[in-house]
Amino acid sequence: MEILTILIPVSLLLGGIGLVAFFWALKSKQFDDPQGDAARILKTDYDDHPKP
């Protein structure tokens, strides 16, 4: 059972990283236009040459 003293903090840490990533995504306005972002990936504008 001693393994729990390692596993619980590890699971919390991993979850916390996920939470921080979510906060970052939220702050950088990545949830403002979910429908547009889903469609934007299908644009063919920069397929043959990188975005200038």
Next chain:
Amino acid sequence: MALAEEFDAGHVSPSACPACAAAPSAERLAELARPASARLMLSLPTAHCAACMSTVENGLQAVPGVQSARVNLTLRRVSVDADPEVTAESLIPILAGLGYEAHELDPGLLSATETDKQGRELLMRLGVAGFAMMNVMLLSVAVWSGAGDATRDLFHWVSAAIALPTVVFAGQPFFKSALASLRVGRLGMDVPISLAIILASSISLFETFNSGNHAYFDAAVMLVFFLLAGRYLDHRTRAVARSAAEELAALEVPRAIRVADGVEETVAISALAVGDLVRVRPGGRMPVDGEVISGMSEVDRSLLTGESLPAVAGPGTLVAAGEINLTGPLMVRVIAAGRDSSLHRMADLVAVAESTKTQYTSLAERAARAYSPLVHLLSFGAFGYWMWATGGDMRYAINISAAVLIITCPCALGLAVPAVVTAASGKLFRKGLLIKDGTALERLAEVDYVVFDKTGTLTLGTPTPTNLDRLPMDALAVATALAAGSSHPLAVALTRAANVPPVQLTDIREVPGYGVEARLNGQIVRLGRAEWVGAAPASETATYLSVAGQTHAILFADKLRPGAETAIAAMQAAGLRLMLLSGDAPAPVADLAARLGITDFAAGKLPAEKVAQVRALQDQGHKVLMVGDGLNDTAALAQAYVSISPASALDAARTASDIVLLGQDMAPVADALRIAKQSTRRIRENFALSAGYNVIAVPLALAGLATPLLAALAMSISSITVSLNALRLR
């Protein structure tokens, strides 16, 4: 944000001389002196795909002065960063050229960012609650599967450490709204929710201290998570509707040009007094009721009365506030201003209609009203009973009453309505309908009578020439050339419809109130009113051309709104009764009614008569849906059980209506009625589903047999079934 970036950009820009970098450089000063670049917002009701985004963004970026354009597909709008001289009005035709309808949105986006902030805050709380729920659940599963003694206590302590801060942070929206409703002496849905969350957390903490068997940390956090999900869905639906509907820029500018002693000055309409002289330019709206004292023009009364034909206005003609002056400048003497003007009387009519309208109580409110007292009663009853049965074992009794509160907590109820409304309004939004009012869908589902306005609603309100193919080519070429010299609606329609190269004319001049005149090879040619041109007037809307001693009549008909026929047919098939109420002359109304197969129609209706008609129908027990766009419909829109207006409608009409039709197409209105019926059925099903879970779980909780595992199962399964049921909407 944008300002800060601009500032930074200005700061690091390389100056011509390195030494100047410390002091504000010349270019930096110039940059500061230049007004900040304009940020424009346009609503794009018809954008729907990746190709649309590329077309719009590239098209706008090609416009000189535009720095960047970005489409937001979720909100159907595009934000444009551009130089101050680029205006929204100049971008709308460009977008129309690309094939997209666009409407200007209010650039004062303060309220939009405010709702964005609220949404982001809710989402953040939802994220925290989700994180906590997963971790606490992980620990709880271990306890449920048999972890005992010290391990269980440790797990409970860790759960408490995660759950308590989460509940305090993420539960705030519920606590706040519960407090607010308690303060006004009501038991809203949030009161039992808050009570359950607080009771569950504190009981669990107490149990953890005393190394008890059951802790409800997972239940408390799960409750918060599911309810926040419902709240967030609700918020999104409303935010999307609000951003598009209420920010459509106001068409009217509350100013007028007053002429006193030969000097023109721009004043607020409220400052005008009876007897003042006001100049109204062509294209302008009458600010007041008045009498024309000089000038010749035509006025468009369609928004006030529904008349499709412009009326001549000359000295002595009475004009009403809200009419549009079309061709020539007019000098108007004010005979009624402010409170007495016809515009204001219309507003009074709306206010009266709104006050007599019965307040609709939404299904969710009705459910909450029945539910909250029942839940509290059950919980207190359980507490009392177990206090008595166990001979005063407070800890046991409180545990049971908390379990009852947690199990009955309207987790599924909180999701039942928002999930369905989100699914339905998302569906309708993609079809081009905006639900402004949360209960509009429920009310729409009950409608059994539909009343339509004609001009601007069933028709587009823009005339189209009907007999161009029967005119000689050379006459048409002359007519097109003449029409190009006028901004009269018929002339504009003619220029748009005719695709012949115009001939060269000289001395083109517009004679306000009559038409356009020019010289063709020295001979006078005219396009305009019958008596002026010298032609015999036709019975329908027409303009007349005289060229080389001959006269031709160019006939016009108001074009049917696309999809109107489909919508009407679908409504009739669905067994709804239809009526056409118009302020226009009898002939065009009867014509349109026959074309659409509407048997019930009335022409020449005044605004008050429209309201009276709608009220009469309601008194007969009908639930009326009013579809209209004009100022003359506004009061009827407010009176009706539920109302729809097109985006082209006047501001006042859009404000009074519950649903806004964003595109030109009318067909979605019939879909809306179908989807509304379906979604109300889903909401009722969802209520039944969550009640069903309670019927099974509550007796167990009352009997003291509820465990945290049972509570978690009941809560999550009911929430998931309710959400899945909402997604069945087609």
